[in-house]
Amino acid sequence: MSAPPLIEVRNLRIYFPIRKGFLGPVQYVKAVDGVNLRLYDGSVLTLLGESGCGKTTLGKTIAGLYRPTAGEVLFRGKNIWRLSSSEFMIYRRSVQIVHQDPYAALNPTKTVFTILATPLKRWGIARTRSELVERVSKLLELVGLTPPEDFLYKYPHQLSGGQRQRVVIARAISVNPKLIVADEPITMIDVSLRLGILDLMLELREKMGTAYLFITHDFGAARYFSAKGGGRIAVMYLGKIVEIGPAEEIIKNPMHPYTQTLISAVPVPDPEISRKKKPIQLRSLDIPSPVNPPKGCRFHDRCPFYIEGLCDKEEPPLTEVKPLHEVACWRVIKR
Amino acid sequence: MPEPIISVRNLVVFYRGLRGYVHAVDNVSLDIMRNEVLGVVGESGSGKSTLALSILRILPKSARIVKGSIMFDNIDLAKAPESTLRKVRWRRISYVPQAALNALNPTLKIVDHIVETAKAHGVRDRRAVIEKAKELFEMLRLDPKRVLNSYPHELSGGMRQRVTIALGLILDPEVVILDEPTTALDVLTQRFILDLLKDLRRKINITMVFITHDIAIEADLADRVAVMYAGKLMELGDVYQIFKDPKHPYTQALIRSIPSLIGSVDEMKPIPGSPPDLVNPPPGCRFHPRCPLATDICRRKEPPLIELENGRIVSCWLYAPEEAKKVERQ
Known part of the structure; x- marks a missing residue:
């Protein structure tokens, strides 16, 4: 039997309680609501x-910040919520997070040196x-802030957004993690610098696995x-x-109607192609409430x-329809 | 023949900051043509929003128009007194901000927003305004009955953005300036609003200025595109030309830096370096520290705005070799 994956997610459900009104x-x-996933060492997966x-x-939840309502997150085959405290610390160190907002992620009263030295200590x-x-x-140097002497004793406010995000990434890799969960890491970065941050992350993967x-x-x-990391994309709805x-x-070659609709709606930097695109029209523009998701396929009402009689009754399972390509849509599965 | 409706000439706007003056818009000249969609694209700090706020003269207190003119129907908006501006603002040129929750007053129903906005600009006929709002809501595919009686928090982001667009159009302006109106929205809502704007153009005569950091949106919507960088106009031209044959090295690099669904990912590249400090902008061309084609003159002297064929404007020494030689000899 091969080694267990780095992270495996089984039938994961996370529900948040809300109350309408006071009583x-x-x-x-x-x-x-029911996710299965496997992440292997050195692999790239995008959640879209x-x-x-x-x-x-x-x-x-994969980073251990929420406790699942049901299902499990396995780290090297072991449920992270049943690890011994020493094992749990190894897991904690192995999975690091990079957040969206590099302005909020760094303590404004600490220098870059202090920020990066803390996890090392x-x-x-x-x-x-x-x-x-x-x-x-x-x-x-690894994250491209060179020469390092120029940055060691700077405070976050003295850095640009791109440089701050590089510090955040440096902090994440400082403890040699096995997995980095990067949550919208380029959304708040200037357009011209975004690919630089993604390239940096891929470069670090080459160097550190x-x-x-x-x-x-x-x-x-x-x-x-x-694509550059040779990885997969998972589309969530x-x-x-x-898919x-x-x-x-x-x-x-998107196969799920939801993926197809989204891809047909994204503007592309070519007026001829962009204006010729025929966006797929949904039956409803509004996303249903995650409190009462539609029965059957969650996308069926849009x-x-x-x-009729199938998509609104039975939930389509995620099914491999081509090598490595899995889709949860009755139209595709039944073909 | 297209004619300009707004002509900006040599506009300079500074902000007073802690470390000195921020050169937010520096010597920008451009024409906005009647009934066109002019896309203004740039990264944060490029001066695109400052340019818009200058046209309406709704700049924050720390900003000052240092130089230049903004001609609109024989009025210089850069110098006009408040009383004149009041007749222009909203009634003739309106502004649609990014509809975050704070763009609308949370204690007012949408109907009150509309009536108050009209009243503030001298239109007091409540019934006519509400009729007009209903008409606009239909056009923007909002249910008038429901939306008029809602508070902002009861609407989704996409609906709020459509309400702010309706607010911008309520007094039948000649020009509407839309500042990042789709930035915070999901893909499908963004697509819906872009399609509505295209539809709107076909139905009413209006000039639109569409400001965004996402140049791909301009490819979809704009007739002409102005590219700004560090307070400067770098290039302006027909949308097809800008994308097919970008002249300015910055425009070329910017288009390459977009992670897109078309083309090969191997051809996409970030722009090295980072945008300059606008308190101490680099001498010469502001893009030269990041430009792969920069030569000595680019480091020393600022390039002029050079007019090429078809109303194309570019600010780069590459397109004025003769003049560049002359300057170099000096």
């Missing part, structure tokens, strides 16, 4: 979806002052990161993965291709 009944927002689809909740990677300076300088779970709403960024496959396959 109203408790209801549940089904943020993630609109706001409210559950992509961030799924990422945070915490994990006993470096102890003496000179060791720390050497380590931190190396990290800064880190796997990535990249979370984004941006189709172009999802394609770039996953209302707490479920509706997953190799990056270029998903972009060039889907222009739905089959």
Whole structure:
């Protein structure tokens, strides 16, 4: 038997209780509602979806920040919520997060050196002052903040957004994690610098073998990161993965009507192609509430291709229809 | 023959900051043509929003128009007194901000927003305004009955953005400036609003200025595109030309830096370096520290706005070799 994957997610459900009014009944927002996933060492997976689809909740649960309502997250085959405390610390160190907002992620009263030295001290990677300076300088070089002397004693407000995000990434890799959960890491970065941050993350993967779970709403960024990293894209809708496959396959040959609709709607930097595109028209523009998601296929009430009596009754399972390409749509499965 | 409706000439706008003056818009000249969609694209700090706020003269207190003119129907908006501006603002030139929650007053129903906005600009016929709002709501595919009686928090982001567009159009302006109106929206809502705007153009005579950081949106919507960088106009031209044959090295690099669904990912590249500090902008061309084609003159002297064929404007020494030689000899 082969080694267990780095992370495995089984039938994961995460529900958040809400109450309508003061005395109203408790209801549940089904943020993630039955997800199965495997992440292997050094692999790249992009979670792609609109706001409210559950992509961030799924990422945070994989990072151990939420406890699942049902299902499990396995780290090297072991449920992370049943690990011994020493095992749990290894897991904590192995999975790091990069958040969207580099302005909020760094303590404004600490220098870059202090920010980066803290995890090194915490994990006993470096102890003496000179060791720390050497380590931190190396990290800064790795993330392209050179010469490091120029950055060591700067405060976050003295850095640009792109530079701050590089510091955040340096902090994440400082403890040699196995997986980085990057939640919209380029959304707040200037357009011209975005690919630089994605390239940096991919470069670090080459050097350190880190796997990535990249979370984004941006189709172009999802394609770039996953295609360049030889990875997959998973499209989420209302707490479920509706389609997953190799990056270029998903972009060039999407099979789920939801993925097709989104791809047909994204503007592209070519007026001739962009204006000729015929966006697929949905039956309804509004995303249903994740409190009461539609029965059957969750997309059926908006889907222009739905089959009455099937899509609104039975939930389509995520099914491999081509090598590595899985789709949860009755039209595709039944073909 | 297209004629300009607004002509900006040599506009300079500074902000007073802690470290000195921020050169937010620096010597920008451009024409906005009647009934066109002019796309203004740039990264944060490029001056695109400052340009818009200058046209309406709704700049924050720390900003000052240092130089230049903004001609609109024989009025210089850069210098006009408040009393004149009041007759222009909203009634003739309106502004649609990004409809985050704070763009609308949370304590007012939408109907009150509309009536108050009209009243503030001298239109007091409540019934006529509401009739007009209903008509606009229909056009923007909002249910008038429901939306008029809602509070902002009861509407989705896409609906709120459509309400702010309706607010911008309520007094039948000749020009509407839309500042990042789709930035915070999901893909499908963005697509819906872009299609509505295209539809709107076909139905009413209006000039639109569409400001965004996402140049792909301009490819979809704009007739002409102005590219701004660090307070400067770098290039302006017909949308097809801008994308097919970008002249300015910045425009070329910007188009390459978009992670897109077309083309090969291997051809997409970030722009090296980072945007300049606008308190101490680099001498010469502001893009030269990041430009792969920069020569000595680019580091020393600012390039002029050069007119090419078909109303194309570019600010780069590459397109004025003769003049560049002359300057170099000096």
